[in-house]
Amino acid sequence: MDALVNFFRPHLLPLVYAVVIVALLPLLAGYIVLLERKIMADMQVRLGPMRVGPHGLLQPIADAVKLLIKEDIIPEGADVLIFWLAPLLSVTAAMLAMAALPFGPAFQIADLNIGLLFILGISSMGIFGIVLGGWASNSHYSLLGALRSAAQLVSYETAAGMAVVSGLLLAGTLSTRRIVELQAQQGVWYAFLAPVGFFVYLVASIAETNRAPFDLPEAESELVAGYMTEYSGFRWALYFLAEYTNMVVVGAIAATLFLGGWLRPFSGTRALDFLDYAPSLLMFLLGGYCFYRVPKQPVRVQGGVLAAVGLLCLALAGVLGAVLIPPLADTKAAVHGGFWFLLKVFLYIYVFMWLRFTFPRYRFDQLMRLGWHFLIPVAIVNVMGIGVALVLHWQWHWGLAPALVVTTVATLLVAAFLARVGERRQKPLVGET
Amino acid sequence: MIDKVLFYFFAGLAVVSAILVVTRRNAVHSAIFLITALLATAGIFLQLRAEFLFIVQIILYVGGIMVLFIFVIMLVNLDVALHQVQFNRQTWVAGILALALGAQVALAFRLVQKNPQGSEILRLPRGSAAQLAPNTELVGRTLFQNYMLPFEIASILLLVAMIGAVVMAKRKV
Numbered sequence: 001m002d003a004l005v006n007f008f009r010p011h012l013l014p015l016v017y018a019v020v021i022v023a024l025l026p027l028l029a030g031y032i033v034l035l036e037r038k039i040m041a042d043m044q045v046r047l048g049p050m051r052v053g054p055h056g057l058l059q060p061i062a063d064a065v066k067l068l069i070k071e072d073i074i075p076e077g078a079d080v081l082i083f084w085l086a087p088l089l090s091v092t093a094a095m096l097a098m099a100a101l102p103f104g105p106a107f108q109i110a111d112l113n114i115g116l117l118f119i120l121g122i123s124s125m126g127i128f129g130i131v132l133g134g135w136a137s138n139s140h141y142s143l144l145g146a147l148r149s150a151a152q153l154v155s156y157e158t159a160a161g162m163a164v165v166s167g168l169l170l171a172g173t174l175s176t177r178r179i180v181e182l183q184a185q186q187g188v189w190y191a192f193l194a195p196v197g198f199f200v201y202l203v204a205s206i207a208e209t210n211r212a213p214f215d216l217p218e219a220e221s222e223l224v225a226g227y228m229t230e231y232s233g234f235r236w237a238l239y240f241l242a243e244y245t246n247m248v249v250v251g252a253i254a255a256t257l258f259l260g261g262w263l264r265p266f267s268g269t270r271a272l273d274f275l276d277y278a279p280s281l282l283m284f285l286l287g288g289y290c291f292y293r294v295p296k297q298p299v300r301v302q303g304g305v306l307a308a309v310g311l312l313c314l315a316l317a318g319v320l321g322a323v324l325i326p327p328l329a330d331t332k333a334a335v336h337g338g339f340w341f342l343l344k345v346f347l348y349i350y351v352f353m354w355l356r357f358t359f360p361r362y363r364f365d366q367l368m369r370l371g372w373h374f375l376i377p378v379a380i381v382n383v384m385g386i387g388v389a390l391v392l393h394w395q396w397h398w399g400l401a402p403a404l405v406v407t408t409v410a411t412l413l414v415a416a417f418l419a420r421v422g423e424r425r426q427k428p429l430v431g432e433t
Numbered sequence: 434m435i436d437k438v439l440f441y442f443f444a445g446l447a448v449v450s451a452i453l454v455v456t457r458r459n460a461v462h463s464a465i466f467l468i469t470a471l472l473a474t475a476g477i478f479l480q481l482r483a484e485f486l487f488i489v490q491i492i493l494y495v496g497g498i499m500v501l502f503i504f505v506i507m508l509v510n511l512d513v514a515l516h517q518v519q520f521n522r523q524t525w526v527a528g529i530l531a532l533a534l535g536a537q538v539a540l541a542f543r544l545v546q547k548n549p550q551g552s553e554i555l556r557l558p559r560g561s562a563a564q565l566a567p568n569t570e571l572v573g574r575t576l577f578q579n580y581m582l583p584f585e586i587a588s589i590l591l592l593v594a595m596i597g598a599v600v601m602a603k604r605k606v
Contacts, residue, residue, distance in 0.1 A: 007435045082465070113568050114484045121492040128468070131502055135461060143506070150503055174569050 014109045021098050021109070029244035030060030036353050043357045054297050054306040070233035075138055078230070082136035087235045090129025090242035094249060097123035101252045102176045104262045104337030115176040116164065116257065123249050126242055127153045130217070130227045133239070137230035145226025148364070149217035152207055155371035156214075160204035162379035166197030167257040169386050180261030187268040191258040193404055196382040196411050198258045200375055202351070205250035207371070209243065211352055213359040214367060251348035252341075259344045262337030276332075279339045280321035287313030373422050378415045385411045439480055447473035458515055460505045464498055471495050484568045 008015075034049065034056060041048025049056030074083060100115040102108040112118050127150060134146020167190045171179045183189055191198040207214040218226030228239045255261060266272040290310030297303040320339060323332040362370070385407035392403040450469040457463045475490040576584050 004435070079461075082461070112484065113566075114488045117485075117488045117492070117569075121488045121496070124496060125491070127499060128502075131499070131506075132461075132465070135502075135506055147503065147506070150499060154499065 017107060017109045018099070022095060025095065025098075025245055025248075026064070026241055027060070028248070029241050030064060032244050032247070032349060033063070033240075034060050039350070039353050040357050043354075054293070054302040054309075057305065057309060064237070067237040068234055072233040072235065073230070075230045077138040079136040079138070082132050084235075086129045086133030086136060087231065087238035087242070088129070089132065090126045091238050091245070093122055093124075093126035093129065094242045094245035097249045098245075098252075100176055101249070102180060102256060102261060103252075103341050104334050105177075106334035107338055108177065111175055111177045114174050116168065116174045116179070116253070119176075119249065119253060120161065120164065123246060124153070124157060126246060129239075129242065133231065134227035137227075139230050141223045141225075141229045142227050145217045145223045145229070148223075149210060149227060152210070152214065152217065152367065152371075155368060156204045156207040156375070159200055159371060159375040159379045160208060162376065162383055163197045163201035163204060164253070164257060166194045166379070166383050166386050167201075169383065169390060170194060171257075176256050176261075179257060180263065183260045184263055184267055189258060189260040189263075193400075194258070194382070194386060194408075196378065196408060196415070197386070198254070200379045200382065201254060201258065203370075203375060204379075205254065206352060206355065207367070209246050209250055209352075211247070212356040213362050215356075215361060216364055216367060247349055247352060248345060251345040251352075254348050255341060255344035259348075261344075262333075262341040264336065264340055276324060276336065277321075279336060279343075280317045280324070283313050283317035283320055287311070287317060369422065374415075374418055377418055378411065381414045382411045436480065440477065443473045443476040443480065446470075447477070456519075458519060460509050460514060461502070464502055464505055467501075468495055468498055471498070482568070485572045 037059075038048045038056070049059040052058045052062045074080060097119045099109045100112050100118045102111070130149045131146045134142040134144075134149070137143075167179075168174065170190050170193055171182050173179060173182070210217050217223075218228070223229070228236055231239060260267070264275055266275065287310045290306050290313060294303045294307050294310070297306060320335060322328055323335045386404070389400070389403035389407040392398040392406075393400045447470050450466040450473065453466040454463045454470060457466065471490065471494045475487045475495075478484075478487040478490060
């Protein structure tokens with residue numbers, strides 16, 4: 001017994017963090033879905049969900065209840081055990097990847113020496129859930145969706161990995177916490193030092209999370225719903241949760257490696273310290289807007305719910321503001337770090353949604369050509385370019401900035417050349433002459 | 434105590450799932466048990482504080498099974514495979530080889546028991562956790578400083594294999 005207690009004592013805080021993450025993620029995923037529907041509605045000049053709660057704010061909870069009490073169907077001829085196992089695999093892989101992410105200087109389950117590799121390796125295991133689910137369903141649509149998903153992941157993971165390497169070269173460590181601390185020391189986010197790497201990661205991460213314009217694995221018009229056609233109820237919800245958790249994970253990787261993690265914009269510049277008031281002010285304005293909308297709600301209950309949301313925003317504003325006063329200044333880094341990190345992750349996810357509602361879906365051959373003929377070569381040239389820049393910096397004592405500018409321009413020239421060659425090589429489509 | 438429990442858990446899992454890989458009739462089930470066996474091995478690496486090996490095991494081997502899955506789904510006709518003979522008649526060859534391997538392991542075990550500090554034949558230095566501390570950096574330095582030439586030769590070999598596969602699969606590029 002003592003052995004057990006001694007074994008678990010240093011792991012108590014990480015355990016609490018893990019429970020918090022596992023408990024909050026489904027809620028967060030639900031609200032990302034609501035956000036997505038609202039943004040989609042906004043871009044299509046509609047209102048979106050408006051019925052459940054004020055402005056549809058309680059829609060995710062209604063959806064969750066609906067999914068839980070839906071009939072659970074297992075198709076005939078399915079491999080039942082694997083059919084059960086597959087969604088669990090997807091969710092577990094996505095959630096495990098959260099273990100090494102630094103949500104703030106204080107909130108991190110484990111700072112691993114292999115941090116970034118761990119996240120990439122574990123989260124890429126989620127594809128097993130997709131392929132096994134598609135295979136076990138005993139349905140052609142599912143199988144086709146699963147195979148497309150596997151092909152897409154294999155093609156784009158290389159590009160994403162190379163893009164991550166370009167950031168790692170600048171940091172020189174895999175530990176997620178050290179990466180952010182180094183960006184604080186150098187006073188610049190790696191997105192500005194390795195812009196090509198950041199762009200390649202952005203595109204590849206959209207493809208990896210199977211989102212439009214790369215959503216061929218679940219193309220509704222061709223495959224019904226892809227690998228999860230035969231799933232219903234809670235199991236389907238698990239797939240959905242895994243997908244949105246994966247979005248948070250890729251957003252968090254991008255935020256950590258390229259966008260300065262939990263750091264405030266211009267965290268090194270004393271003259272811009274007034275930005276510390278921004279989080280509190282933002283929350284305060286949001287709360288104020290909620291109260292302003294209360295009398296305009298059609299139903300009294302909805303007004304009450306909106307007032308509660310407003311109070312929540314004001315409470316957050318209070319917390320974010322309170323840590324600015326000197327006696328509580330020790331906790332400032334932790335609280336504000338969490339705010340900035342989540343803000344960056346959400347902005348990254350917003351870009352995903354923006355692209356989704358802007359671009360039509362790729363054809364499969366276009367998807368493969370973009371991956372193999374453009375992104376992977378550009379990513380490899382970019383890694384070599386950053387390596388050359390670092391050698392120029394260390395051995396020949398160039399400044400880091402001019403060296404990187406030279407190599408980035410060279411990389412962009414290569415990219416332009418590849419794009420032109422790709423255009424010339426493209427075969428005419430059916431119907432074109 | 435906990436270390437021992439964890440070790441026997443991972444080791445047992447690896448052995449049992451390795452046996453199941455061979456005995457399952459359905460090729461997809463075999464592939465799943467192969468994943469479990471490899472993950473259990475990764476767990477043992479992690480217990481030895483070889484973090485880098487742990488994650489490389491997962492990325493390369495477990496990730497590689499992804500491709501194996503696709504081959505199984507696309508190339509193996511499962512309905513036919515279910516009715517085919519599963520084992521061939523070379524059991525005795527395999528038995529002799531297994532016995533030889535077992536004897537080798539037993540001998541190594543005896544040698545270590547006799548001389549725990551490690552003899553000339555079997556040098557097994559005991560490392561502390563601190564010695565392996567920046568794991569990734571240590572592996573990188575060892576590979577690129579002490580074993581530079583073998584590493585490069587292995588890379589060229591892999592590159593040749595890769596180009597060869599592409600050339601053989603695709604006549605016209």
